[in-house]
Amino acid sequence: MVSGFVLKRVLQAVFVLLVVTLFVSYAVRLTGDPAIMLAQGAGSVTEQDLENIRKGLGLDRPFLVQYGDFVRGALHGDFGRSFMGGTPVARLIGDALPATLSLAGLSLLLSVLVSVPLGIQAAIKQGKGADQFIRIVSLVGLSFPNFWLAIMLVLLLSITFPLLPPSGWDGPASLVMPALTMAIILSATNVRLVRTAMLETLSAQYIMVARAKGLAERVVLYKHALRNCAIPLITYIGLQFGNLIGGIVVVEKVFNWPGLGTLAFDAISGRDYPVLQATVTVLSLVIVLVNLLVDMAYGLVDPRIRSK
Amino acid sequence: MQTAITTFDDAPRRGLPWRSLEFVVGGLLTGLMVLLVLFSPLLFPDRGAAMDLAARLSAPFTNWSHILGTDPLGRDVLARVLVGGQISLMVGVLSVAGASVLGVAIGLVAGYYRGFWDMLLMRCVDVQLALPFILIAITFISILGGGLGNIILFMILSQWVQFARLVRGMVLSVREREYVQAARAFGVRDLAMLRHHVLPNVIGPVIILMTLNVANNILLESSLTFLGLGVDPLIPSWGGMLADGRTYMQTAWWVSVFPGVAIMLTVLGLNLLGDWLRDRLDPTGKTR
Numbered sequence: 001m002v003s004g005f006v007l008k009r010v011l012q013a014v015f016v017l018l019v020v021t022l023f024v025s026y027a028v029r030l031t032g033d034p035a036i037m038l039a040q041g042a043g044s045v046t047e048q049d050l051e052n053i054r055k056g057l058g059l060d061r062p063f064l065v066q067y068g069d070f071v072r073g074a075l076h077g078d079f080g081r082s083f084m085g086g087t088p089v090a091r092l093i094g095d096a097l098p099a100t101l102s103l104a105g106l107s108l109l110l111s112v113l114v115s116v117p118l119g120i121q122a123a124i125k126q127g128k129g130a131d132q133f134i135r136i137v138s139l140v141g142l143s144f145p146n147f148w149l150a151i152m153l154v155l156l157l158s159i160t161f162p163l164l165p166p167s168g169w170d171g172p173a174s175l176v177m178p179a180l181t182m183a184i185i186l187s188a189t190n191v192r193l194v195r196t197a198m199l200e201t202l203s204a205q206y207i208m209v210a211r212a213k214g215l216a217e218r219v220v221l222y223k224h225a226l227r228n229c230a231i232p233l234i235t236y237i238g239l240q241f242g243n244l245i246g247g248i249v250v251v252e253k254v255f256n257w258p259g260l261g262t263l264a265f266d267a268i269s270g271r272d273y274p275v276l277q278a279t280v281t282v283l284s285l286v287i288v289l290v291n292l293l294v295d296m297a298y299g300l301v302d303p304r305i306r307s308k
Numbered sequence: 309m310q311t312a313i314t315t316f317d318d319a320p321r322r323g324l325p326w327r328s329l330e331f332v333v334g335g336l337l338t339g340l341m342v343l344l345v346l347f348s349p350l351l352f353p354d355r356g357a358a359m360d361l362a363a364r365l366s367a368p369f370t371n372w373s374h375i376l377g378t379d380p381l382g383r384d385v386l387a388r389v390l391v392g393g394q395i396s397l398m399v400g401v402l403s404v405a406g407a408s409v410l411g412v413a414i415g416l417v418a419g420y421y422r423g424f425w426d427m428l429l430m431r432c433v434d435v436q437l438a439l440p441f442i443l444i445a446i447t448f449i450s451i452l453g454g455g456l457g458n459i460i461l462f463m464i465l466s467q468w469v470q471f472a473r474l475v476r477g478m479v480l481s482v483r484e485r486e487y488v489q490a491a492r493a494f495g496v497r498d499l500a501m502l503r504h505h506v507l508p509n510v511i512g513p514v515i516i517l518m519t520l521n522v523a524n525n526i527l528l529e530s531s532l533t534f535l536g537l538g539v540d541p542l543i544p545s546w547g548g549m550l551a552d553g554r555t556y557m558q559t560a561w562w563v564s565v566f567p568g569v570a571i572m573l574t575v576l577g578l579n580l581l582g583d584w585l586r587d588r589l590d591p592t593g594k595t596r
Contacts, residue, residue: 012434019435024444030451132329139583143576145527145547147534148568151554155565159558239437246442250531264443265535268450280443291437 009295013288020284021074025067025277034083034271035059057083070277079278084270089278092263097282099169100259104248106175107182108237115187119194120221123202134191141188146247150181150254167256178255185247193236197229204228238294242287249283330587334580341574345393356387356544368562377562379552385562389570392544396574399456399529400522403463408518410464411471416502416510418472419479429472436469442531449537459538463525474517478510512589516582523578530571546571 035053039045054060058069073080079089122134157177158166165174201207202225210220249261256262260279267275326332349355360374360382368377368385376386418426445462452458482488483506491505532538533547541548546567553564 015431016434019431020439024447027444027447027451139579140572140576143523143579144568144572145530145534145550147531148550148564148571151550151557151564152568155557155561242437242439242441249442250535253535261443264446268446276447280447283443284439287437287439 006296009292013292016288017281017284021071021277021281022067024280025070025273026063028273028276029059029063034273038083074278074281079281080274082275083272084275089274092275093260093278093282096258096260096263096279099257100248100252100261102175103178103182103252103257103259104244106179107186107248108244110179110183111186111190114183115190115194116226118187119191120198120226122191122195123198124221126199131195135195138188138191141184146181146185147250147254149184150177150251153177153181167254169258174255174257178251178257181251181255182244182247186244189240190237193233194229197232197236198225200232201225201229234294234297238291241290245283245287328584328587330580330584334577334582334584337573337577338581339577341393341570341577342397344390345397348387348390348393352384352387352391354387356383356391359383365556365560367560368566376566377560379549379563380556380560385566388544388549389546389566392546392549392567393570393574395456395533395539395543395545396526396529396571399460399463400526403460403467403525404518404521406460406464407467407521408471408514411468412475412507412510412514414468415472415475416479416506419476420483420498420502420506426476429469429476432469433473436466439466441466445528445532446535446537449532454532454536454538454540456539459529459532463528467521467525470521471514471517474513475510478513479506482506482509512585516585516589519578519582519585523575523582526571526575526578 033050033054034057035050038053039050051060058066070080077090079093081088082092118134122131125131154166154177157164164177165171166177168174207220207225210224211217215224248259249264251257252259252261253265260283264276264279264283266272267279344351360378362382363371363374363378364382365380366374366378368375371377374384374386376384376389378384379388414425414429418429444466448462449458452461488501488505491501496505529538530545530547530550533541533545534551536551538547539545541551549567550564553560553567556563
């Protein structure tokens with residue numbers, strides 16, 4: 001049973017990745033002709049020159065052949081070479097991926113540290129002042145664009161009080177503001193999720209039993225209740241992971257953070273197909289893998305899911 | 309997430325709408341912003357284009373003819389913020405109208421008839437969940453070019469899935485209810501069945517999702533325009549003003565602060581209304 005469920009989910013994930021890569025490779029080829037970009041500044045360019053550039057890059061072959069090459073290469077960790085400067089794309093990705101993942105990891109961690117205690121407080125004080133306050137603050141947090149928050153933080157922490165570098169990579173201090181931006185945006189959603197999940201869990205009978213047998217409230221909340229609402233929470237955070245990555249891409253751009261988002265933006269303006277294609281593929285792969293792991297974990301913990 | 313046990317506290321709050329803080333604050337904020345934005349051409353006949361070069365970069369709350377200050381070209385920030393809101397509201401409303409009509413129709417058919425189309429829909433849902441949305445938007449828009457029409461088109465193409473998924477899920481349970489079975493036994497045709505018996509029972513959560521998506525798409529449009537991929541930078545819009553203002557952040561904070569405040573107030577109002585609707589129309593929390 002278990003292996004059947006796993007196999008089905010893995011096949012689904014592969015299907016999703018195929019569709020995504022196919023769509024993206026097709027779309028990036030519509031964005032414009034890289035030969036014209038490369039030929040700029042070379043003086044007079046004839047149609048023959050452009051043709052030669054395209055041939056050199058392998059762009060004259062049928063689309064499906066190019067796509068097949070891409071998939072074959074990607075499976076071996078080879079994403080071709082950048083049109084700009086010829087660096088292997090895999091190396092560009094390898095340099096940028098840690099920056100993106102550290103930003104994603106730190107902001108998730110920060111937001112869990114903030115939103116779990118706050119969400120629990122809101123749930124146990126349901127309808128009271130503390131709950132209303134936490135709900136309204138989280139709703140405000142959902143109501144502004146992440147890049148605006150980024151600008152406001154720069155205004156506060158780099159310009160008014162020059163504490164942190166405003167952009168780029170200038171030692172670990174540079175990680176603080178992008179991570180803070182993402183953590184605030186994420187916490188706004190997560191507080192609401194924790195609150196809802198906690199409310200459901202707290203009304204269950206085993207919580208009443210735990211309280212009735214005289215366990216300390218702290219043990220009831222953090223041991224019994226939190227563990228049981230961890231499952232829906234993890235699932236939901238998995239579903240939100242695509243949004244998290246999307247947010248990171250924009251925040252990276254605002255802070256000029258040297259991650260995959262910035263790489264992708266540069267690739268788009270330079271019509272650098274191999275880089276753009278690889279970046280979107282890697283980001284989608286991360287999202288699909290996270291969702292797959294979440295489903296597996298869910299299936300392991302809750303046997304009812306496996307047979308579905 | 310399905311609510312397993314509904315406690316008394318969690319039961320939907322009924323009663324008069326103005327007894328709810330969420331409805332009052334949300335309604336006031338949304339109503340005020342919408343009215344100001346709609347009537348901004350009357351308040352500011354120049355639509356924020358007039359340049360008062362003598363008062364370039366004047367600070368807010370110091371000059372009564374420019375309450376929120378002026379930008380580096382001497383244009384009134386308040387006028388530009390209000391006129392710029394027209395773009396945001398238009399994108400929000402039109403994109404959600406398109407996505408919901410398309411999504412509800414597909415969701416109804418997929419949930420009611422099941423089979424092949426249903427499977428195809430669910431695979432679309434899988435793919436949509438795996439896409440780094442903003443990257444796809446950027447790719448899509450660099451193909452077609454930015455501009456109002458393309459942004460709205462893109463939002464419709466990428467968001468109908470949410471409506472279809474929501475409606476499909478609800479139709480699956482509604483079609484097994486006794487009143488639908490009874491109507492079928494009476495020989496009600498499929499189209500009439502969907503219109504009179506299924507649709508009215510799934511429309512509540514759809515309205516909630518619409519409210520929240522208008523809010524979301526206002527944020528999205530401002531992000532795209534901020535990144536230079538949205539509306540023409542020459543047309544005043546909230547995202548475009550933020551992108552401009554960022555350059556002058558060190559000297560003139562107000563140019564980048566007030567458009568953000570406008571976005572926040574509008575979106576907060578819509579989110580509050582969405583929350584209030586959810587309490588009233590969707591006690592089982594399908595749209596959570």
